[in-house]
Amino acid sequence: MTASIIDGKAFAEKVRAGVAADVSALKAKHGVTPGLAVVIVGEDPASQVYVKNKVKQTADTGMNSFHFELPADTSEADLLARVEALNADPAVNGILVQLPLPKQIDEAKVIAAIDPAKDVDGFHVVNSGLLATGGRGLVPCTPLGCLLMLQDALGDLSGLKAVVVGRSNIVGKPMAQLLLDANCTVTIAHSRTKDLPGEVKAADIVVAAVGRPEMIKGDWIKPGATVIDVGINRIAAPEKGEGKTRLVGDVAYDEAATVAGRITPVPGGVGPMTIACLLRNTVTATCRQHRLDPKAI
Ligand SMILES: Nc1nc2c(c(=O)[nH]1)N[C@@H](CN(C=O)c1ccc(C(=O)N[C@@H](CCC(=O)O)C(=O)O)cc1)CN2
Numbered sequence: 001m002t003a004s005i006i007d008g009k010a011f012a013e014k015v016r017a018g019v020a021a022d023v024s025a026l027k028a029k030h031g032v033t034p035g036l037a038v039v040i041v042g043e044d045p046a047s048q049v050y051v052k053n054k055v056k057q058t059a060d061t062g063m064n065s066f067h068f069e070l071p072a073d074t075s076e077a078d079l080l081a082r083v084e085a086l087n088a089d090p091a092v093n094g095i096l097v098q099l100p101l102p103k104q105i106d107e108a109k110v111i112a113a114i115d116p117a118k119d120v121d122g123f124h125v126v127n128s129g130l131l132a133t134g135g136r137g138l139v140p141c142t143p144l145g146c147l148l149m150l151q152d153a154l155g156d157l158s159g160l161k162a163v164v165v166g167r168s169n170i171v172g173k174p175m176a177q178l179l180l181d182a183n184c185t186v187t188i189a190h191s192r193t194k195d196l197p198g199e200v201k202a203a204d205i206v207v208a209a210v211g212r213p214e215m216i217k218g219d220w221i222k223p224g225a226t227v228i229d230v231g232i233n234r235i236a237a238p239e240k241g242e243g244k245t246r247l248v249g250d251v252a253y254d255e256a257a258t259v260a261g262r263i264t265p266v267p268g269g270v271g272p273m274t275i276a277c278l279l280r281n282t283v284t285a286t287c288r289q290h291r292l293d294p295k296a297i
Pocket of ligand 1: 046049050096097098099100121141142232247266267268269270271272273274275
């Protein structure tokens with residue numbers, strides 16, 4: 001079997017087109033322009049690329065984009081003051097603080113300081129609590145992107161067995177919750193799971209979010225399963241020349257693609273959907289702040 005590729009880049013383009021249409025309608029019918037503030041602290045090269053893309057795509061969809069670049073030695077108090085100012089600014093409907101943050105700053109404190117109504121990352125405990133209890137919050141972008149791709153590829157997910165490998169607050173746990181809400185039977189596997197290959201083999205849907213390059217092998221995958229690879233790992237690529245690198249996921253792609261029914265590539269799979277869902281969340285947050293129904297803008 002050769003898996004068909006789930007093209008996250010193309011799907012993200014469709015999501016962005018929907019966002020742009022919603023933004024245009026919000027402006028024309030309600031005089032509202034959504035605004036997203038992105039804050040980056042320090043000079044981590046990967047984070048800079050992601051933030052640059054977020055800022056550009058925000059503007060491309062017609063929203064107001066506010067970009068704050070703070071030095072690596074920014075104090076926690078200064079960052080918290082910035083977040084407070086953005087919470088109070090009515091032109092800002094969404095706030096995102098790029099992670100990871102430098103060591104002197106407690107990420108949990110910063111996330112807790114963001115107004116939950118503007119928390120377009122969906123990381124605030126109010127939003128994770130709402131997700132866990134079936135409420136209407138803002139959903140973390142990466143798991144939301146994975147769910148949209150799965151529903152697009154498979155339709156109704158009811159009754160399917162899903163395994164989420166990884167238990168982070170940002171991806172693993174919300175992903176499992178979304179799959180549960182979509183009526184899957186969900187297993188969360190992690191570093192202490194006894195028979196990881198066996199758990200993966202039992203699953204119709206595999207979501208890999210462990211952050212370990214090519215850890216999930218092809219012979220762990222159930223034939224025909226759908227594989228969503230969240231991992232973005234940069235590894236040495238001596239075949240491309242000295243000092244060169246390449247991106248790989250958490251799944252051994254070449255092996256898995258011969259067994260799976262569908263698979264996301266890295267790059268070009270989950271990553272682009274993360275940013276598209278951030279834009280979508282910003283529209284959702286804006287609508288709710290203005291008491292508008294996002295489905296009927
Ligand atoms: N505040 C947040 N911080 C971080 C998040 C997040 O959702 N919110 N997620 C990740 C990084 N991330 C978004 O910020 C992100 C990662 C990767 C991509 C992406 O499009 N990747 C490309 C490859 C890009 C490359 O060449 O490096 C792909 O997969 O095709 C988008 C967003 C951590 N921090």
